Amino acid sequence: MTKPVVDYSLYLVTDSGLNLPSRTLVQSVEDSILGGVTLVQLREKELSTDAFIELARKVQAVTKKYNVPLLINDNIEVALAIDAEGAHVGQDDISCLEARKLLGPNKILGISTGTPEEAKKALEDGADYIGIGTCFMTQTKSPKRTLGPIGVRTILEALPAESSLKTVVIGGIKNDNTRRVISHSVGANGRILDGIAVVTGVVGAVDAKKASEQLLSEYKAGYDIASKRVQGLVEERASVQDVLKSFSQLLTTLREKSPLVHHISNYVVMNDTANATLALGGSPIMAPSAAEAEDLSKVVSSVVLNIGTLTESFVDCMLEAGKHANAQSKPIVFDPVGAGATTLRESTTRKILNSMHVDIIKGNAGEISTIAKIVGCDTESIAMRGVDSLGSGFSNPAAVVQAVAKRESCVVVMTGLIDYVSDGTRTVAIENGHAYQGRITGSGCMAASSIGCFAAISPNDHFAAAVAGILAINLAGEHAGTRCDVQGPGTFRAAFIDEMANLAPERMLTETRIKSVELSN
Known part of the structure; x- marks a missing residue:
């Protein structure tokens, strides 16, 4: 007997406790296979060995019918008794080495891993695949920590690119996050997840067949995106010059459409960001309530998340808003105010980046x-004091924003004396702006709102939206700073918002001071 060839794309892990009472576990397994499940693991922690074997034989009759491999969780005796295709063990179960000795060389053996070290050891010990998790919080386990796509990627990067060890991600994998997890877990070594392992998303679904079909479709979509990233393939994008030429039209369109922009912003600047949005031509809704996030996602055109005010309810609302914005394909602008200044702010930033796809980071x-x-x-490290950066900044800021943008498949905006914008391929330096912008509270937050406005009417090019958002704010700053009635930061604040409303589309292109930065990819 030779070792079976396994397709890990959609890996079902059973749980009788979550299975609906209206159907048997065997029925659930068959429905899921009909929907596209490619591998089944029978996990029964509470059954006696005899009862486990009896159930395993019934499930095996179904898996053999459709030529889908069956693995047994944490019970080598059961796996051998029914001659299953293999087994899966955890870190606290029988060791991988011992399991391999008992199973022999021609059975599939998988092991759960949660760290790069565990992944490397699994490779050394002869595992065929690893289950990487826990990715997100889940009903089936209470992990000490979750990895998120960033943690999953770290484990993938610990493995040699040429290794035959297969990888699947497990833990909270659902229809609304599968594509993001797969596409954002790509390692620098080019490793892409070979599959998703799902429990609740299928076992707990009313229609296991339909749930499986949707999950497999999302996995394939995510894998396609990831493959293009690995191959360096990008969609054809407008040149920087074309982006600049479109600025005037973007401002005109913004004022014509007045898109609704959902803000979850800090209390210190909420009034300023709302007024800036109105002055530019957008329509702000300041709604820090998780309960209405789903309803709002259907009517708003973009979402701006600002962690300046950190409360548990604000964070919960951001996570809900981000989830539903992703589901509705609405662009998200993330302003990580003070990230790095405290442990809480850094951990919240990590949580947001792990919980949703952010389109633009400012x-x-x-x-x-x-x-x-x-x-x-x-990259180099820049210290924080409160919400402000310390020191002179990066020695090569354009390279930093490009690296982060490429890593996260998003647009990154870094503000300072010179502002930098990159989507990982196109990178520009913007020299417009006025010194008073750095001497009033909330100018950076207003920049995020401005980007959110333009992202709302430029859904297919977030780079163009980010460039337009920064240019609009900076040109308004320049105009305000030169007014004779502006005597300092206090009078500048009011004039600043006035000049956002006074921006003339036909003048914009002639006033911009922007340079394209050519960097190697």
Whole structure:
């Protein structure tokens, strides 16, 4: 007997406790296979060995009917008794080495891993695949910590690119996060997850067949995105010059459409960000309530998340808003205010980046430095004091924003004396702006709102939206700073918002001071 060839794309892990009472576990397994499940693991922690064997034989009759491999969880005796295709063990179960000795060389053997070290050991010990988790919180386990796509990626990067060890992700994998997890877990070594392992998403579904079909479709979509990233394939994008030429039209469109922009912002600047949104031509809704996030996601055109005010309810609302915005394909702008200044702010930033796909990140050098560290970019470190960066900044800021943008498949905006915007391929330096912008509270938050406005009417090019958002704010700052009635930061604040409303589309292109930065990819 030779070792079976396994397709790990959609890996069902059973749980009788979650199975609906209206059907048997065997029926649930068959329905899921009809929906596209490619591998089944029978997990029964509470059954006696005899009862486990009896159930395993019934499930095996179904898996053999459809030529789908069956693995047994943490019970080598049962796996051998029914001649299953293999087994899966945990870190606290029988060792991988001992399991391999008992199973022999021609059975599939998998092991749960949660760290790079465990993944490397599984490879050394002869596992065929590893289950990487826990990715997100789940009903079936109470993990001490969750990995998220960033943690999963770290484990993938610990494995040699040429290794034959297969990888699946497990823990809270659902229809609304599968695509993001697969596409955002790609390691720098080019490793892509070979599959998703699902429990509740299928076993607990009313229609196991339909749930399986949807999950497999999402996995394939995520894998396609990941493959294109690995191959360096990108969609054809407008040149920087074309982006600049479109600025005037974007501002005109913004004022014509007045898109609704959902803000979850800090209390200190909420009034300013709302007024800036109105002045530019958008329509703000300041709604920090998790209970209405789903309803709002259907009517807003973009979402701006700002962690300046950190309360548990604010964070819960951001997570809900992000989840539903992703589901509705609404762009998300993330302003990680003070990220790196405290442990709470850094952990919240990590949680947000792990819980949703962020389309545009806007921060100062210290905040972007923290995000670079979180996502695993090897860059210089910039310290924070409160919400402000310390020091002179990065020696090569354009390279940093490009690296983070490429790593996270998003647009990154880094504000400072010169602002940098990159989508990982196109990178620009924007020199417009006025010194008073750095001397009033909330100018950075207003920049995030401005980007959110333009993202709402530029859904297919977030780079163009980010460039337009920064240019609009900076040109308004320049106009306000030169007014004769502006005597300092206090009078500048009011004039600043006035000049956002006074921006003339036909003048914009002639006033921009922007340079394209050519960096190697």
